[in-house]
Amino acid sequence: MTDLTExxxxxxxxxxxxxxxxxxxxxxxxxxxxxxxxxPVGLGGLAAPRDAxxxxxxxxxxxxxxxxxxxxxxxxxxxxxxxxxxxSPEQQQRYLRRLFTGEEIxxxxxxxxGAGSDLAAVATRAVLDGDTWxxxxxxxxxxxxxxxxxxxxxxxxxxxxxxxxxxTYFVVDMTDPGVDVRPLRQITGEAxxxxxxxxxxxxxxxxxxxxxxxxWRVATETLNNERVAIGAGADREAGQIGLVAxxxxxxxxxxxxxxxxxxxxxWVESEVTRMAGERLRQQLAVGAPGPESSAMKLAFARxxxxxxxxxxxxxxxxxLEHDTWELVRPRSGSFLGRGPGYRxxxxxxxxxxxxxxxxxxxxxxxxxLGLPADHRPDKGVPFKDVxx
Amino acid sequence: MxxxxxxxxxxxxxxxxxxxxxxxxxxxxxAALYDDPGADVSAAWRAVASDLGLAALLxxxxxxxAGATAREAAVVxxxxxxxxxxxxxxxxSVVATTVLVHAAQAGSQxxxxxxxxxxxxxxxxxxxxxxxxxxxxxxxxxxxxxxxVAGAVGADLLLVPxxxxxxxxxxxxAEVTPLTSLDMSRPVATVEVGGxxxxxxxxxxxxxxxxxxxxxxxxxxxxxQLGVAQWCLETTVAYVGTRxxxxxxxxxxxxxxxxxADLYLEVVQAQAAARWAAAALAEGDPDLPVAVATAQSWCxxxxxxxxxxxxxxxxxxxxxxxxxxxLYLKRAKADQLALGTPAAHRSDxxxxxxxxx
Ligand SMILES: Cc1cc2nc3c(=O)[nH]c(=O)nc-3n(C[C@H](O)[C@H](O)[C@H](O)COP(=O)(O)OP(=O)(O)OC[C@H]3O[C@@H](n4cnc5c(N)ncnc54)[C@H](O)[C@@H]3O)c2cc1C
Numbered sequence: 001m002t003d004l005t006e007x008x009x010x011x012x013x014x015x016x017x018x019x020x021x022x023x024x025x026x027x028x029x030x031x032x033x034x035x036x037x038x039x040p041v042g043l044g045g046l047a048a049p050r051d052a053x054x055x056x057x058x059x060x061x062x063x064x065x066x067x068x069x070x071x072x073x074x075x076x077x078x079x080x081x082x083x084x085x086x087x088s089p090e091q092q093q094r095y096l097r098r099l100f101t102g103e104e105i106x107x108x109x110x111x112x113x114g115a116g117s118d119l120a121a122v123a124t125r126a127v128l129d130g131d132t133w134x135x136x137x138x139x140x141x142x143x144x145x146x147x148x149x150x151x152x153x154x155x156x157x158x159x160x161x162x163x164x165x166x167x168t169y170f171v172v173d174m175t176d177p178g179v180d181v182r183p184l185r186q187i188t189g190e191a192x193x194x195x196x197x198x199x200x201x202x203x204x205x206x207x208x209x210x211x212x213x214x215x216w217r218v219a220t221e222t223l224n225n226e227r228v229a230i231g232a233g234a235d236r237e238a239g240q241i242g243l244v245a246x247x248x249x250x251x252x253x254x255x256x257x258x259x260x261x262x263x264x265x266x267w268v269e270s271e272v273t274r275m276a277g278e279r280l281r282q283q284l285a286v287g288a289p290g291p292e293s294s295a296m297k298l299a300f301a302r303x304x305x306x307x308x309x310x311x312x313x314x315x316x317x318x319x320l321e322h323d324t325w326e327l328v329r330p331r332s333g334s335f336l337g338r339g340p341g342y343r344x345x346x347x348x349x350x351x352x353x354x355x356x357x358x359x360x361x362x363x364x365x366x367x368x369l370g371l372p373a374d375h376r377p378d379k380g381v382p383f384k385d386v387x388x
Numbered sequence: 389m390x391x392x393x394x395x396x397x398x399x400x401x402x403x404x405x406x407x408x409x410x411x412x413x414x415x416x417x418x419a420a421l422y423d424d425p426g427a428d429v430s431a432a433w434r435a436v437a438s439d440l441g442l443a444a445l446l447x448x449x450x451x452x453x454a455g456a457t458a459r460e461a462a463v464v465x466x467x468x469x470x471x472x473x474x475x476x477x478x479x480x481s482v483v484a485t486t487v488l489v490h491a492a493q494a495g496s497q498x499x500x501x502x503x504x505x506x507x508x509x510x511x512x513x514x515x516x517x518x519x520x521x522x523x524x525x526x527x528x529x530x531x532x533x534x535x536x537v538a539g540a541v542g543a544d545l546l547l548v549p550x551x552x553x554x555x556x557x558x559x560x561x562a563e564v565t566p567l568t569s570l571d572m573s574r575p576v577a578t579v580e581v582g583g584x585x586x587x588x589x590x591x592x593x594x595x596x597x598x599x600x601x602x603x604x605x606x607x608x609x610x611x612x613q614l615g616v617a618q619w620c621l622e623t624t625v626a627y628v629g630t631r632x633x634x635x636x637x638x639x640x641x642x643x644x645x646x647x648x649a650d651l652y653l654e655v656v657q658a659q660a661a662a663r664w665a666a667a668a669l670a671e672g673d674p675d676l677p678v679a680v681a682t683a684q685s686w687c688x689x690x691x692x693x694x695x696x697x698x699x700x701x702x703x704x705x706x707x708x709x710x711x712x713x714x715l716y717l718k719r720a721k722a723d724q725l726a727l728g729t730p731a732a733h734r735s736d737x738x739x740x741x742x743x744x745x
Pocket of ligand 1: 107108109110111112113115116117118140141142143144193349352353354355356357358359362374631633634638641643644700701702703704705707
């Protein structure tokens with residue numbers, strides 16, 4: 001820990017946060033190995049234990065240092081760990097630093113109209129043509145595609161094998177002329193996600209991540225990374241519960257005997273989830289996150305929805321009003337600065353995005369508890385023979 | 389035991405409302421209100437009020453109305469909920485009408501005159517209290533802006549319960565400022581009343597009439613919520629029967645099936661509770677306060693749960709503006725807060741059945 005504290009001190013001394021612009025500071029932080037301390041040296045890390053990051057983040061925040069761009073949540077939480085685990089040295093050199101500084105925002109081209117919960121049913125085709133892949137298909141619900149410079153993509157490279165075996169993982173340049181991003185409006189009024197049409201998008205084979213046909217394994221890890229990133233290293237009352245708790249303390253008009261126990265139940269649930277998340281991260285200090293992180297995502301979605309709902313009931317007159325339904329294409333999905341109705345509606349997506357709560361329960365039941373899987377008629381059937 | 393079923397006439401009424409709403413209203417028109425609150429949806433109210441004459445249901449015949457009961461009005465509320473119809477039936481034809489009928493029965497000619505216009509659909513009225521008000525809370529308007537008031541946007545008459553009694557004020561003598569609302573199919577407003585209007589009842593009577601209006605509103609809101617819940621359940625059952633993932637309809641997964649079976653049970657209970665509240669209101673049953681508090685506690689939660697399940701079980705599509713389920717989620721949430729939250733109704737109920745904390 002002292003080594004890390006020293007590294008933080010040196011970074012702050014050489015690059016006073018007030019003086020350098022955020023991109024330059026984040027670049028220096030990457031070079032100092034303080035981006036993701038558990039990453040290898042030279043790739044933004046110091047090969048330190050994963051849970052040491054919390055302390056580094058705290059020290060940097062205290063010094064007023066700029067943090068990474070929240071609009072790049074997918075890059076930071078999903079693409080980066082995937083590239084470290086499976087990317088080629090060249091990909092790691094080329095992408096990680098600009099990803100961390102926010103110079104390049106990333107999005108995730110996984111889901112399709114026919115492949116949501118059943119992600120392995122992805123039908124977007126990638127066909128090798130010399131040393132370049134030609135990618136054609138349709139993606140949907142792609143958060144932040146309108147801001148993104150690059151994407152992680154799951155595409156089908158072989159239709160003659162069962163669905164899981166025919167997938168490959170790529171990095172895609174979103175400025176390719178074959179990429180067509182169209183906004184999709186959400187129940188909140190804004191268009192945070194998009195439809196993305198891919199027509200003969202050219203992807204050099206050097207942008208393939210891991211071996212041909214290994215896409216499913218890599219994608220699963222990506223998703224586990226996303227799930228473990230949820231609420232990482234949070235303080236007490238950091239999330240939705242904090243907003244309600246503060247209001248309850250400061251405003252007697254929202255207090256009622258009838259709702260008090262409900263509030264306290266959510267407080268307890270938020271706190272035990274925080275502890276469980278912390279414990280999971282300590283166990284994971286080394287190694288990659290596994291299916292256990294699915295349970296955390298379940299809890300997070302439940303709380304976000306229950307607590308935003310409670311907030312509306314505590315101040316019903318306010319909740320009948322709404323800040324705005326304006327169609328905007330936000331830079332990032334953030335609950336801050338928006339009203340209770342927005343938070344309630346946006347939280348509905350928490351049990352759908354990144355794998356639904358039902359799918360999370362299946363993962364926990366089958367992969368953690370080892371229960372037998374549901375009957376799947378397409379098991380072992382070549383993808384091209386599965387009726388769709 | 390109270391009759392909890394629908395009559396043959398109720399079924400005819402339902403068919404008529406559903407049929408005419410289908411001709412003049414669709415989900416796109418309702419969704420358009422979120423972008424343009426002034427979008428013209430008057431055809432829906434014309435169909436309900438003028439063509440079918442439903443604004444007159446709760447007005448007695450001798451006051452120029454249809455002299456129907458809350459049972460029929462409940463059927464209408466169900467259908468309006470099912471269509472998330474942007475019409476002032478609940479605010480004007482139920483709440484305000486009930487208040488005015490009480491005043492007229494007690495001899496107020498101004499109230500009787502006002503009911504004439506309400507009954508034939510040429511005018512609408514709104515009660516100037518926050519839309520979260522419920523009976524027994526003795527709220528009055530004491531000047532200044534009050535928000536959020538439902539039914540005031542576009543209303544011709546305002547019922548203002550001041551400290552000295554109930555006033556009927558032309559909307560022209562008040563400032564009504566529409567608010568961006570959680571449910572734009574029933575927008576709320578800030579109302580600031582300028583004129584005195586005419587006094588319809590003294591303060592003691594006013595409290596009784598206003599409470600009667602709020603009770604009637606809460607009783608029939610339960611039926612609206614039932615309509616919302618039924619649409620959500622039926623639409624979701626249809627969707628999960630056809631959406632295929634893992635080479636199976638998602639409705640074949642037991643996790644999905646059981647959720648919908650549970651929801652079905654909730655809706656069955658909601659239907660019984662809503663019919664109970666409507667019947668108790670129609671019959672002036674002494675059990676009415678218990679029926680209303682029970683129905684509001686239950687139906688508010690069920691409509692919201694049904695809408696939330698509908699969003700979840702539609703997956704990504706449920707999170708889109710394009711699919712109509714969001715209109716139902718917003719209505720269900722606003723309805724849950726309207727005329728008393730479920731927690732408030734449960735706390736009233738505790739007093740009524742002698743189970744206080
Ligand atoms: C706000 C938001 C942001 C998103 N961002 C991205 C993004 O950036 N990139 C990306 O690739 N995707 C993104 N998604 C897509 C998301 O991952 C999918 O919506 C999700 O995986 C569900 O897929 P689906 O929408 O096709 O629903 P479906 O898979 O059709 O599911 C419909 C319902 O059936 C249930 N269900 C399905 N299978 C089972 C089963 N076996 N057992 C029990 N229940 C089942 C589901 O839980 C759900 O309730 C986003 C979604 C949302 C809502």
